[in-house]
Amino acid sequence: MEITLSAKNSEVTDRFRSYVEDKAGRITKLADRAERLEVKVVKNTSKQNSTDQEKVELTLYVPGAIARAEAAEHEMFASFDLALDRLVNRIKKASDRRKVHRGGGHKLQGLHDISAAAFKDVGLTPVSAEAFGAVSPESISGEVEAEEDWSPVVIRKKVFEPSSLTAAQAVDHMELVGHDFFLFIDAETDRPSVVYRRKGWDYGVISLNTD
Numbered sequence: 001m002e003i004t005l006s007a008k009n010s011e012v013t014d015r016f017r018s019y020v021e022d023k024a025g026r027i028t029k030l031a032d033r034a035e036r037l038e039v040k041v042v043k044n045t046s047k048q049n050s051t052d053q054e055k056v057e058l059t060l061y062v063p064g065a066i067a068r069a070e071a072a073e074h075e076m077f078a079s080f081d082l083a084l085d086r087l088v089n090r091i092k093k094a095s096d097r098r099k100v101h102r103g104g105g106h107k108l109q110g111l112h113d114i115s116a117a118a119f120k121d122v123g124l125t126p127v128s129a130e131a132f133g134a135v136s137p138e139s140i141s142g143e144v145e146a147e148e149d150w151s152p153v154v155i156r157k158k159v160f161e162p163s164s165l166t167a168a169q170a171v172d173h174m175e176l177v178g179h180d181f182f183l184f185i186d187a188e189t190d191r192p193s194v195v196y197r198r199k200g201w202d203y204g205v206i207s208l209n210t211d
Contacts, residue, residue, distance in 0.1 A: 001028055002036045010043040010054055016076055023084055027060060030091045036061040041076050056080045058087050060176075064169075067091060067176035086178070094175040162192075167205050170195040 003024055005012045020039055027034055038059040044052060055072035056079035067090055071082035164185045165173065174182035174195060181196040186207060193207040 001034045003039065004036065005039045005041070007041040008043070010041045010076065012041060016041075016080075019077060020080060023080070026084065026088055027091070030088065030095070031060070031062050031067075034060055034062050039080070041079075044072070054079050056083045058083045060087060060091075065173055065176055067094075068178060090176055090178055094172050164190075167193070167195055167203075170205075171203050 001024065003021055005017055005020065024037055027037065038057075038061075040057040040059075042055045042057065044055065053072045053074060054076040055070060056076055057070040058068065058080075060067040067087055069083045069087035069090060071079045071086065073079040073082060160183070162185045163173075164187045166187050169187075170182050170184040170193070173184070174180075174197070181194055183192070183194050185191070186193045186205075189207060191207040191210055193205055195203055195205050198204055
C-alpha cells in the first residue's frame, strides 16, 4: 500500500512518517487490497482558538471505494492515532455489515416500507416558534435591508460524479466514509437513489421515479 503525507501550516517530520508507516499495518491486515493511504496534517492557526490543534485527515483508497476519517488533538501523533482508530472501526463495521447481510440477518428497506411506517423512527423535532423568533437578522447584524431575503438555514452544495451501485454496495460506501446517507445510481433500476442509516443494522433506500 502506497502512503503519501502532506501538511498545511505544519511540517511532516521523519519521525512522524516512520510512525505512520508502522501503524498503517493495522489497515493492511483488514484491507489487503488497499491501494493508497493519504495522510494530511492541518494545523489550526485561528486566533479564536486558545489551544493549537493539529488535525489529521486520512483517506484510504481501495478498489471501488474510499474510506475517510479525521481527528484533531493537541499534536499530530495523538490526532493520527484517533483518526486511525476511527478509520479501522469503519472498515470493520463495513465488513461486519456484509457478513450479516450475507447471512440473511439484514434487510434493506424500500420506499414503500418507509412510507408505510410514516417515518416514525426518523425522530425529527421541529424548532419552536419562540426559538425561531429569537434568531433574526436583527439579532445577528443589527441592520437588515428590507429587500433582502433572509433565512437561518445554511445550505452548502456539492457536486459528485454519479456511481452505479447496488443498494448493498452503497451502504458499504456510506459506512466507509462515515456519513449517514449516500447518493448513488441504483444499478438494478438505473434510478437516482439515496441510502441512509436508521437504527442498528437497519438502512433505508429512497429512489426517484424518472420514467
